[in-house]
Amino acid sequence: MTPVVRNRRPVALVIARSNNSAMSETHALPVFMPAIPRQRWACHSCGNCCRTLVGHLFEEERRRLDEQAWSAELGVEPYVRAGRQWVLNKHPDGACVFLDENNRCRIHARYGEAAKPLACRIFPFHVRPVHGGWQASLRFDCPSVAASQGEPLAQHHAWLGELARTLDHFAPAAEVTPDLRRGLAAAPREVATIVRLLTRRLEDRRDSLRHRILAAARATDLLQGAQLENVRGRRFGELAALLLRVADDDGSPLPAPPRPRQRAMLRQLVFAHAEHVSLDMLLAGRIANWRQRWRQLRAARCFRRGKGLVPRLPGARRDVTFQRVEAVPRPKERGREIEDLLLRYLLARIDGHSCFGDGYYGWPVLTGLSALWLSLAVIGWLARYSAAQAERGHMAFDDVAAAVGTVDRAASRLPALGTVAERARLAYLSREDGIASLIAAYAPLPSLPA
């Protein structure tokens, strides 16, 4: 029987668990799709993922590539070892060795879509084992996802369910429930409650998106400071709803402008997000990694000071100053589309459970949510940088979409973002309304006054 999960659409699939004799029977498991109204997607063969991502291979996929004997045709090895894993090989410009001159995959062209590695087939979706099934989320570093182009998300359920059948390697023996706050384990029902309350509030269009986001961010801060130990189960839901209403009432006035230290912390976080994991980095030896680390430390110091030229971020074409970046005004055109993009991004991360627990460095739910709200300020800074790079007078939709893609690609993938130091930064900023101040000052929300 297919389980019914409120607010989500299960897809029936059969997972054969073969790594344990006791698991040799088959299980019907659902895939939970994130509820993101107006989200569409279809692959438009831009080749972006083939140029920017590192494709990990399962052992059987590696063997299949061997049987297909690609080395002679490609002129290079089809895959390489990176640490303990095998990954698809890349050209020096970052493009996958299987990407042809028409942005098509050679494996797909010769053997069909089903012959491609799972990492390539499933992108831009991502699935993770959760209580009773697989939780799907969506990645915004695919331009078609950011622009919401293609078929409605619902049309991909069956296809994703088919792909998930091959994931028996990851079938969970038991669910790992995240903490609500550090040291305070959450019940699945409490996680579902907070996800439901926040997604409903974000989608309530009776007031501005700015107001909704500030209310959600402030409610998260209030929950962090509440005595949650004695308020569990149904009472936790009542408290969360109450604090959201309190934060709503406080959400009208704009927060105070961020203080210099808060701005410096944001710039450091921007730098931490902008790092890009390339195959070269994975393959680099220890000495190369130390050199890279030294360059990063120097650049991180520059970001903290925030004066003079911005150290060039990946993809930069020209030098710009910090002053020039921070002076770029808010978006003046396509405001509704930009708000829609930001809302879809937030819903995907929250309802896709990719901002806490197993979806985000094992972080507690409330800490992960704080990081998500703050990521809007990071997106705003990166969108300004992109506009300054293009010598535009204001942020355009494409600047914001590129920034959302950069932040979403970094989230849960870059080790630096999951450190104790990052949690300490969030704890500091959560005090004195720092996260709300940075969102108000930097998030690319057209409805905010300049």
Ligand code: SF4
């Ligand atoms: S980035 Fe998205 S649209 Fe572009 S090739 Fe990859 S899946 Fe297709």
